[in-house]
Amino acid sequence: MTPRRGTRVALLADLREAASSCRECPLGARATQTVWGEGPVNSPLMLVGEQPGDREDLAGRPFVGPAGTLLDRALERLGWTRERLYVTNAVKHFKYELRGKRRMHKSPGQLELLACHHWLEGEIEAVRPQAAVALGSTAARALMGRPVKVLSERGRWLVREDGLRVLVTLHPSALLRGDPASRERDFEAWLADLEQATAAASSAEASPAPTKAAARSRSRSGPDGARSPKPPPGT
Ligand code: URA
DSSP states (O other): OOOOOOHHHHHHHHHHHTTTOOOOTTTHHHHHOOOBBBBBOOEEEEEEEEEOOOHHHHSSSSSHHHHHHHHHHHHHHTTTGGGGGGEESOSSOOOOOTTTTEEEEEEOHHHHHHHHHHHHHHHHHHHHOOOEEEEEEHHHHHTTTTTTOHHTTTOOOOEEETTTTEEOOOHHHHHHHOOOOOHHHHHHHHHHHHHHHHHHHHHHHHHHHHHHHHHHHHHSOOOOOOOOOOOOOTT
C-alpha cells in the first residue's frame, strides 16, 4: 500500500521535535538552535548541504545566507522554486570557532557526521524523494556512507543501497570562494549538474508509473507504509 502522506508528515514533525534538543555531539550546546530541513514531505528532490552557517544558525532555517542566495539563483534559472524542494544539511548544528567576536565556519568532523546521520536518514524516510543532490563532499559522504571525491564524481549519479539516486556536485560556497575570473563559467557548469537532478525529479513527478523510489519505499515499509524511525535520543 502507498504510504499515507499524513504518516510521513507526522514522522517528519516527530523527528524535528526530537532533533531540536539533540546533544549527541558537542555542537548542539554551542549552536543557537538545530537547523532542521525545510520543504514539502512529498518533494521529489532533496538537496543536502554540509551544515548551517552563521546566518542559518541565527535564522533556524537552511540555506538563507550567501550560499542559499546562489542556490536560489540556480533554481530560478532551472524554473524551480525552493517550495518544491526539500532542503537540508548533513549536520544540523553550526560548527564554528571564535575569532574575536566572529564565528568562523569549521567543517564538521567524522564523529559529528556520524552522530547526525540518523537525522538525515529519518528525513529521507519521511520525504522519500525520487532523487537527492549532494552539495559538496560532506553531504556526499553522509548520503553514500563513504568518502566521495566530488571533483571527479561531480555530475554523476551514484546509487545508494536502498536505491536512492544521488547526484554529486559542488557546494555553492565552493563557487563563492572560487576564482572570480571563472565564476560565471563555474556557475554554468554547476547549473548543468543541478539540471540533471531537477530534470530527473520532474520526469519522475510527471510519470504515473510506479517509480524505483516508490518500489524502494514499499519494500522497506510495513503493511501500512509506516516505518519506525530510530527513537529520539534519550528515550
Ligand atoms: N551551507 C550549508 O551547507 N548549509 C546551509 O544551510 C548553509 C550554508
